[in-house]
Amino acid sequence: KQEVTQIPAALSVPEGENLVLNCSFTDSAIYNLQWFRQDPGKGLTSLLLIQSSQREQTSGRLNASLDKSSGRSTLYIAASQPGDSATYLCAVRHGSGAGSYQLTFGKGTKLSVIP
Amino acid sequence: DGGITQSPKYLFRKEGQNVTLSCEQNLNHDAMYWYRQDPGQGLRLIYYSQIVNDFQKGDIAEGYSVSREKKESFPLTVTSAQKNPTAFYLCASRTGGSEAFFGQGTRLTVV
DSSP, rough: OOOEEEESSSSETTTTOEEEEEEEOOOOOOEHHHHHHHHOOOOOEEEEETTTOOOOEEETEEEEEEEETTTTEEEEEOOOOOGOOOEEEEEEEOOOSTTTEEEOOOOOOOEEEOO | OOOEEOSEEEEEEEOOOOOOEEEOSSSSOOEEEEEETTTTEEEEEEEEEEETTTTEEEETTTTTEEEBBTTHHHHHHOOOOOOOEEEEEEEEEEOOTTOOEEEEEEEEEOO
């Protein structure tokens, strides 16, 4: 069964710092990986989607990489701002079989950017 | 604007009562999902539907029921058989390109 782990569970950084969030998964036979942001009491906002054939995706100050063979993805946030404070979740879609429509989520990394 | 609408935002359930959470999307997505989120546990899949009139159980389907009579709608009923229903419930839909989009959630509390 696919398991997704995000480390650290919480991270606090000063404003302006570059940072990396980590996501690892146990089964490398994934279809894609998606990063989300969740503000307290709110739903999930999609940040980046990486297909299994891709190595990275970029959107503004965000860059996500995927190393499928090692079961890892990173989300790089450049020049962090207090507005980036939120919980960041990664989710993998299974590659094939009965579970291929499902997403498996990590528990998230809670980011605090200190002004 | 296209998106996913969940209602209500807050819902209170009495012991032994069934309640229904609404999820509507105007994104023309085929697949829809219900997740439950508890503190420290991450998101867990309750039910999902790939097409109209078809749905599949997820990891924690016991005590829940769904229907998919229309492409736009995927309501979730929390039955009295669900012994610990207090949680944050999230509905999602997915494109053919596999990007998933989420609603703003419904917080259910047992009183």
